[in-house]
Amino acid sequence: MGAAGQMNGRDGDIVIRARGIVNGFGDRIIHDRIDLDVKRGEVMGLVGGSGTGKSVLLRTIIGLNKQKEGSIKVFGNEVGDADSASMRALQMRWGVLFQEGALFSSQTVAENIQVPLREYTKMSQTLMNEIASMKLSMVGLPEDTAKKYPSELSGGMKKRAGLARALALDPELLFLDEPTAGLDPISAANFDVLVRDLQKSLGLTVLMVTHDIDTLRATTDRIAVLVNKKIKIGTIAELRKDPDPWIKEYFSGVRGRAALDS
Amino acid sequence: MVSLTDVRPVEERAWFKTERRDNVLRFVVGGEWTLPEAPRLDPKLRALDLAHVREAEIDGKKLDKLDSAGAWLLLRTKRALEDGGAKVRSFIIPESYGPLFGTLEREHKAPPTPETQRLPFLYRVGRGFMHSMTQGYEMLGYLGRVTVETVETIGPQKQLRWKAFIHQVEETGINALPIVGLLSFLIGVVLAYQGSDQLRRFGAEILTVNLLGISILRELGVLMTSIIIAGRSGSAFTAQIGTMRVNEEIDAMQTIGLNTVDVLVLPRVAGLVVALPFLTFYSDVMAMIGGAVMCYFDLNITFPAFLRQLQGAISLNTFLVGMVKAPVFAFVIALVGCFEGLKVERNAESVGRLTTRSVVESVFLVIVLDAGFSIMFSILGI
Numbered sequence: 189m190g191a192a193g194q195m196n197g198r199d200g201d202i203v204i205r206a207r208g209i210v211n212g213f214g215d216r217i218i219h220d221r222i223d224l225d226v227k228r229g230e231v232m233g234l235v236g237g238s239g240t241g242k243s244v245l246l247r248t249i250i251g252l253n254k255q256k257e258g259s260i261k262v263f264g265n266e267v268g269d270a271d272s273a274s275m276r277a278l279q280m281r282w283g284v285l286f287q288e289g290a291l292f293s294s295q296t297v298a299e300n301i302q303v304p305l306r307e308y309t310k311m312s313q314t315l316m317n318e319i320a321s322m323k324l325s326m327v328g329l330p331e332d333t334a335k336k337y338p339s340e341l342s343g344g345m346k347k348r349a350g351l352a353r354a355l356a357l358d359p360e361l362l363f364l365d366e367p368t369a370g371l372d373p374i375s376a377a378n379f380d381v382l383v384r385d386l387q388k389s390l391g392l393t394v395l396m397v398t399h400d401i402d403t404l405r406a407t408t409d410r411i412a413v414l415v416n417k418k419i420k421i422g423t424i425a426e427l428r429k430d431p432d433p434w435i436k437e438y439f440s441g442v443r444g445r446a447a448l449d450s
Numbered sequence: 451m452v453s454l455t456d457v458r459p460v461e462e463r464a465w466f467k468t469e470r471r472d473n474v475l476r477f478v479v480g481g482e483w484t485l486p487e488a489p490r491l492d493p494k495l496r497a498l499d500l501a502h503v504r505e506a507e508i509d510g511k512k513l514d515k516l517d518s519a520g521a522w523l524l525l526r527t528k529r530a531l532e533d534g535g536a537k538v539r540s541f542i543i544p545e546s547y548g549p550l551f552g553t554l555e556r557e558h559k560a561p562p563t564p565e566t567q568r569l570p571f572l573y574r575v576g577r578g579f580m581h582s583m584t585q586g587y588e589m590l591g592y593l594g595r596v597t598v599e600t601v602e603t604i605g606p607q608k609q610l611r612w613k614a615f616i617h618q619v620e621e622t623g624i625n626a627l628p629i630v631g632l633l634s635f636l637i638g639v640v641l642a643y644q645g646s647d648q649l650r651r652f653g654a655e656i657l658t659v660n661l662l663g664i665s666i667l668r669e670l671g672v673l674m675t676s677i678i679i680a681g682r683s684g685s686a687f688t689a690q691i692g693t694m695r696v697n698e699e700i701d702a703m704q705t706i707g708l709n710t711v712d713v714l715v716l717p718r719v720a721g722l723v724v725a726l727p728f729l730t731f732y733s734d735v736m737a738m739i740g741g742a743v744m745c746y747f748d749l750n751i752t753f754p755a756f757l758r759q760l761q762g763a764i765s766l767n768t769f770l771v772g773m774v775k776a777p778v779f780a781f782v783i784a785l786v787g788c789f790e791g792l793k794v795e796r797n798a799e800s801v802g803r804l805t806t807r808s809v810v811e812s813v814f815l816v817i818v819l820d821a822g823f824s825i826m827f828s829i830l831g832i
Contacts, residue, residue, distance in 0.1 A: 293797030311489035319488075322522045325558040339796045358485050358517035389549035390518065 201228040203393045208258035220417035231394040233404045236414030242397045282361040283354030289346035291338040297349045298334035304356045323352040344375040364396035368403050380406040401447040473504035480512030483520025503536040510543035599711045618721025622683040634733040638740025655749045660763035662741040671734040672772045676779040680812040684787035688808040691791025692801040719784040726780035779816050786812040
């Protein structure tokens, strides 16, 4: 069974299952018993106003932030309780693109991509170079980027290089934190197409935090909206009918309408 | 007639075999061609003899799983066949992997970059030499700039930033008192112990006091303090200013119209130039106390006797010769610290590298200058 086969054939397969997540800083609660399911092969967008804890939720799911209550299962394994061995097994199966790319600044782009390969596999340097160059071409970066240092790259190139590193181990699940923030509209649109293409050809499951309504329209299957410490999940069409004032404003405000009705 | 010339199943999870009939090669692959298998497949695929193949068939019907690493190996083999002059007349992989392989074949065109060659030894020596020369030249230019701006602050148009200056005096001077005091005390103890041990053989124990007084006041007090401060404050200057560079704060200052030398460098230089002489004096006192304590316990020289002997051993000049070096060393330490900080590039590694360099350079310069002072004083006969 192939990647696409997995996508269609096992639609009910839940990759991320979060139940009753509570997060907060001090006395301030930002997530009040949130449930979230992400199905295999789907692209889910995570949106919400500033300070609603989108990134916190993402960080909780990938185990960088411990939730106060609730359980998160990724590929059926509890993230919070995972011991280091099973956490490593999980980490091999997902890739994360941080907001600014989070490339290791002391290493070239090629070396950055090879970090996970070196950590988890024993392959020859030649093969690693080949794979790094292949990943770069997959994310649409020119060949000479391999030898450059992150400080020599533009914002958009850093994100692409970060994506190449996230894809290094051929993960099944990809987390993207604001992949198009800070990009010009053309680069952002290209990035959307890139994510969608990669998702299709690699059969990825994607969870992305974004503000960009164009990105949501172009790439996501379903959207999770964080409002009032709770979460609402649906397709764009479903969410546009939602009575919540923030969601209404988000999808039906000037920018939302311009993006969705075009 | 079919002859199986080469059958190589590679493990059970991922395998391939080649069947050769005259100039036609049938390349059959199957199993899980994925990243974990790639290191095993790679050398075996590279070792394949693909010479004199005119036509090839690639059959991947039996593939259970293919990811981008496996797809790359397949693509590489296909390209190797094509580069060898073979015509790939059929290429079959399960339909679901079509998009993946298609993306790869479409996007990946250039051959992988060759490894960077090691540069010849002489070239590297030359480059290193040129680098240090440039470094020295830039440093000299920087010294000039700081001097000019320092002189300007004495004039009416410009004023030292007093708040920042006071903060630096506190940070580099007052907060350094405990560590400088403790280390100086211990140096005094060690020196007295070693000195008394040697001098006792000549029955000249009392000269331990002379040894302590002259070596500490002339050399060790100021040298110790400068080295501690180079490690403590010089490195902090580089790290602070360097981190500001990484965050583009320095660029922001310049666009607002703030002079970076004014805002960052002068308060630090002035602060340390004021703080270090006081620290040196404090260090002298602490080291003498350490020495006196040791003399009392080891040689039974009482404090009044110690002081009487000390008074005879040293003159005001001995003390001043040490003290006069302090502001010079302070200036060098602060200058190097700030200079290296401003040279930081926009990456995390550069902050660390330049901080190390700042400490090594300032300690080096302090010792070289100290030697220079010694020569100068001996010529002047002080």
